[in-house]
Amino acid sequence: MSAPVLEVERLVAGYGGAVAVDGASLSVGAGELLAVIGANGAGKTTLIRAIAGMVRPMSGRIRHRGEDITGWTSDRVCERGIAQVAEGRQVFPSLSVLENLRTGALLRRSRAREAANLERVMALFPRLAERRAQAAGTLSGGEQQMLAIARCLMAEPELILFDEPSLGLAPAMVEMVFGVVRRLHAEGMAMILVEQNVRDSLEICDRAIVLEGGAVVAEGSGAELLASDRVRAAYLGL
């Protein structure tokens, strides 16, 4: 059996001594969609940033396809095909839409196929194609989220880390984001999805973990967690 795409083992990470992720473990198999749910401040973003190489783990292990990538810098992690749709979108506001997309293809792993990938993401998001010359900072929130997703696809990732991609979006745009995630899932992309839309993400995921105080307190299939009293009470308000 081949190694999982991503394995995180007893990860501890935080900021200047303050621990935000406290011994979390998880794994993502090929083509698998793992949902991460948890309250504000549970450590979801820190977990994502530690995997992405933007926060240095204090202890624990992160493995990509069996290779230890703990403590790698973000450029090396990206180069391995682990891409991020980060919290707050993190587009480049004064660069044009096209230039933003091209920053997704700076990596060696995908730069040779930049033109083909541009065509592909423009076809996926016609709104971006229409606005290719517009400064990204002047896009609507939903369009910026499309841009963040499209930019991430420019890297030809094999694992995408989504951090609250639907945050602050109108219902139609939330639907769009989940549509894209569903479609990538159908195409076999491995993903971690951090979401506040607990019901939607539990419905589309293969497996899910619940993060509390930086630790995994529950784990199971989406259906199992949807049925669990604890999740229903804490995250679905039932």
Place this chain on the structure above:
Amino acid sequence: MDLVAGVIANGVLMGAVYALIAFGLTIIFGVMRVVNFAHGEMVVIGMYAGYFLWAAFDTHPLAAVLPAAALLFLIGYLLQFHLVQHFLARPAHVQFILFIALALVITGAHLVAFGPNPRGIFSLASFEVYRIGGLRLDAVRSQAAAAALLIVALLWAFLRASRLGRAIRAAADNRTGAAVVGIRIRHVYAVTAGIGMACAGAAGALVAPLFDTHPFLAPEFTLIAFITVILGGIGSLPGALLGGLLIGVAEAAAALVLSPSMKSVLSYGLLILVMLARPQGIIGSPEGQR
């Protein structure tokens, strides 16, 4: 009338070199948000490079530009990568002290190595003039201006069209975003510092035939670079170009109308006026973005 036109024209030529110096200062600020208070010292290093290349090999002034730029690129890269990098998150006054210390160290090193005496380049080329209509343009100055503008144009194209240039602009725009897409920020910052200081070094080599080189010229260049950048708009590359040309002309005009020793009066006057009317600079945007 010809006299006036000639003075203004020579001011424009000098302004092009100021623009190159300011371009270097503004790109460093625009990307890393640090202010290189040792920028004038970098110009003086470039001047010494120009002087010693001429003294050793009797080279044409323009031949020193590339070596001076390469030397300063290296210095800038290493300084940023190994030193300034650790100060990026520190408060502005701590960064200020770091760069002032750097400036003092460089000036001290110049004094120890080359002494306080001015060193001038004497070449027959400095007597050449170009005549365009009734206009007499100093040849060395014209070549320096042309080279400065060419360098600025090439850098502009590099920032727009190359992969590394795109990474630099992205890192300037959103640091977190740059990490998200896998840009090697520390390397990109070091390249940016290298480019910024190479601008200063190239400008130094260009002005070495025009002024005698000595260690204490540095603060004057730093000051001119600051006025230029603030005038045009902090962090704005076109602003640096416009500011440089304005300062060059203002200096030349003041020297003609008032007296050569008063050549800075108009520049400062211009600066104060712009600060009052448009604090973000002529081209700059309010928050000092590019």
